[in-house]
Amino acid sequence: MNTSTPPRFDPQRVPHLLGSFAPVTEEVDAVDxxxxxxxPAGLDGLYVRNGPNPRFTPIGSYLYPIDGDGMLHGVWLSEGRARYRNRFVRTAAMKAEERVGHALWGGVESFILPGADQVGPELADDFKDMPDIHVVGHAGRLLALAESACPYRVDDALGTVGRETFDGALPAGITAHPKIDPLTGEMVVFCYALEPPYLTWSVIDRHGAVTRKPTPVESVDEPMMIHDMALTERYVVLTLAPVFFDLEAAMAGGSFLAWRPERGTRVALIPRDGGPVVWATDDAFWLWHTVNAYDDPAGDGSVVLDYVQWSRLTIAPGHEGEGPPRCALVRARIDAVAGTVTRTELDDSRVELPRVDDRLIGRRHRYLAVAAETGRADLLAGEYDALRWYDTARGTSLLWPAGDLSVxxxxxxxxxGDDSDKHGHWLTFATDRxxxxxxxxxxxxxxPASGPVARARVPVRVPLGLHGSWLPSSPGE
Known part of the structure; x- marks a missing residue:
């Protein structure tokens, strides 16, 4: 795999390394x-967000949002004041690159892997850890999460502690979107792999102990990419879109990811009690992110799943004659008896990065929020210039246009102390283009459509990134 002459690659021609996406290298601390x-005086805690941020100029390839080193941006709020800190998630691979002052690993599509003479036997000829997608807190651990690998634990000051294997119980790691059940405190996770078992799920209890070790998902017999999951009181919900890893194509200079729409999309309802998987089939679509899911209150065994749907994978080459991928906010009803999926579009606007009040994960929600576009033509893929909120009970939405801000x-x-999912506040980073x-x-x-009640100026540019969490200072909040 190792090569001393990287393929021709010009990072200055990669849009997601420029402008509001361009990485920063300075680590900054700022108070007041x-x-x-x-x-608001009631905001007392840490808002922290992760995102791809190459420590050095990439070599070989760069595929956003998969590639990049992790950088955490944190703002601590208390008594109406704010302080800021950003830190790289320092993996062993990043430390090796820092010793030589340049990138040693290529992007996931270039297969540039350094040898033992460059990085030693432990890191040689293996992929680089990239915990750059999400950051969550659970059982006293703050975890920076990768696409599908071991997370990295960080301390309260965002300093890197090291790779987290949960006392050796999850050596292959987890994906970037675990779901924490707000009633049981359990964190339910899944992991996909290039070798059997290709897809597993596990459970970590509220104290951080793994109570269900990696359990293979039946009827998955080849490597697939699955970015997000959902959770209900009864089920782990996994959507298997037809995105497959194609190692042969990648070694021949093609795409590592293959979109095969003729295979359709399958939804797995995995009983949390360990029962047999219920499968539902549908026409092909891709989703990066779920909003939330819940068991249908009608009691007919169905599951309601809200998610952002794409007509195809957005980072792989399309088929001849295809236009740009289409986006929609969708509500799906998955019939666990008939094995069918019924989809209803809630909005065909171009949106992404959906969230609900995390205290409602797995239960019926009313409000949800997304990053959105207003229709301007100069935005890049993954760049948004508005926020939108939906009331799913009334079928209405509110929009706050951010103007020159990318949000x-x-x-x-x-x-x-308030159980409502309406009386709190929405937090996000924004960068002026x-x-x-x-x-x-x-x-x-x-x-929320009235706009911000407060704007705290961050002393360094925060590159457009991905996912974050609000961690209140008091556990009961």
Missing amino acids: LDVTGEI GEPVYAPAP TDGTSWLLVLPGED
Whole structure:
């Protein structure tokens, strides 16, 4: 696999390494951020977000959002004040690159893997850890999550502790979107792999102990990419879109990911009690992110799943004659008896990065939020210039256009002691496309379309990235 002459690659021609996506290398600490407006006194905790941020200029290839080193951006809020810190997630591979001052691994599509003479036998001829997708807190652990690999544990100051295997019980790791059951405290996870077993799921209890070791999902007999999952009181919900890993094509200079729509999309309802998997089949579609899922209150055995649907995988070559991939916010009803999926479009606007109040994961939700587009033509894939909120009970939505700001995923911070999913605040990072300044925005849950009640100026540009969490200072909040 090792090569001393990387394929011809010009990072300056990769849009997702430029502009608002361009990586930053400076690690910064700042207290008493300048604030426009007023940070609500009840916001007491840490908002932290992860995202791809190459430590050195990439070689070979760069595929957003899969490639890149992890960088955590944290804003601590308390008593109306804000402080900021950003830190790389320092994997063993990154440390090896820092010793020589340049990239040693190529992107996932280039297969540039350094040899033992460059990085030693432990890291040689293996893929680089890239915990750059998400960051979650569970059982006293703060975890930076990769696409499908071991997460990295970080401390309260965002310093890297090391690779997390959960006391050796999950040596292959987990994916970037575990789901934490707010009632049981369990974190349910899954993992896909290039070798059998190709797909497994596991459970970590509220104390951090693995109570279900990796359990293979039946009827999965080849390697597939699955980015997100959903959870209900009864089921783990996995959507298997027809995205397959093609090692032979990649070694011949083609794409590592193959979109095969003729295979259709399957949905697995995996009973949390360990019962047999229920499969439902549908026409081909791809999803990056689920919104939430819940057992149908009608009691007919169906599952309701809200998600952002794409007509095909957005990072693989399309088939001849295909136009740009189509996007829609969709509600699916999965019949566990008939094995069928019925889909209803809630909105055909171009949206992504959906979130609900995390206290409602696995239960029926009313409100959801997304990053959205207003229709301007100069946005890149993965760049959004608005936030939108949906009331699924009324079938209505609210929009806050962000103007020259590129905004990220909205994360809900509940009001302390309030069970409502409307009285808290939505948090997101935003970067001004005209001058590169970045801000933490705080928007009111009761009237988010009125715009931010506070903007905290971040002293370094925060590259457009992916997912984050709100971690209240008091566990009961």
